[in-house]
Amino acid sequence: MERVHLTARRHALAVHHVTVQHLGERLCVGLDLEVDGALTLGEAHEIASRLEAAIRGELGADVEVETHIEPLQVETLIGSDAEPARVAEVAASLAALAAETGPITDVHSVRVRETGQGFVVTYHCRADPALTVEAVHEAVDEIERRFRRDHGRVIRVVGHTEPPRALS
Structure with missing residues (x-):
């Protein structure tokens, strides 16, 4: 799990709810990715895909990675x-x-x-x-x-x- 967080940090991305499962010989990672809510789905999906590839690069090409995209909640309220x-x-x-x-x-x-x-x-x-x-x-x-x-x-x-x- 720590390696997933470190990989996200290296890409300046915020993630939470990271779950790592061992299913027999297979490793499965699920996570929530926070991105600017003004991005289009296409832009956000591209960021998620790059992160997923980086996680596979860190943990192995056969790792299953599923990303839930969420809007980053940073608001300035009056x-x-x-x-x-x-x-x-x-x-x-x-x-x-x-x-x-x-x-x-x-x-x-x-x-x-x-x-x-x-x-x-x-x-x-x-x-x-x-x-x-x-x-x-x-x-x-x-x-x-x-x-x-x-x-x-x-x-x-x-x-x-x-x-x-x-x-x-």
Whole structure:
């Protein structure tokens, strides 16, 4: 998997959700490729084909490579800070969801920004430093899913997880 990421970086491309499967003697790679959303499908497919060829060059000519093309999500949104009452409501909701879902604690540094497209919510929280990144990511994703279900017009939720502060 690391070699797939390195190959993409050498071509200045962003990839995620890389899956490598061994099917008997055959190696199969699947990945999501992020490209400028303004590109035509033909242009994006050409980029994907070059990356697929480079991956085969790195891993072997008989490697099966499947690429899912996605628009790169880089937006600059015009917005403003939400009213303090809205921020307090969001903070309380996030804290309650964290308490319900498990290992996430101490929701703090909540920010809510209003844009023409909807709300952008960012927050910090804490989790046991011995937990795996996968477990923490799952918990934060679950909080986001439930938050979006309960609150309309949310376009982005960013949860920044950190270990508890050391006691002095």
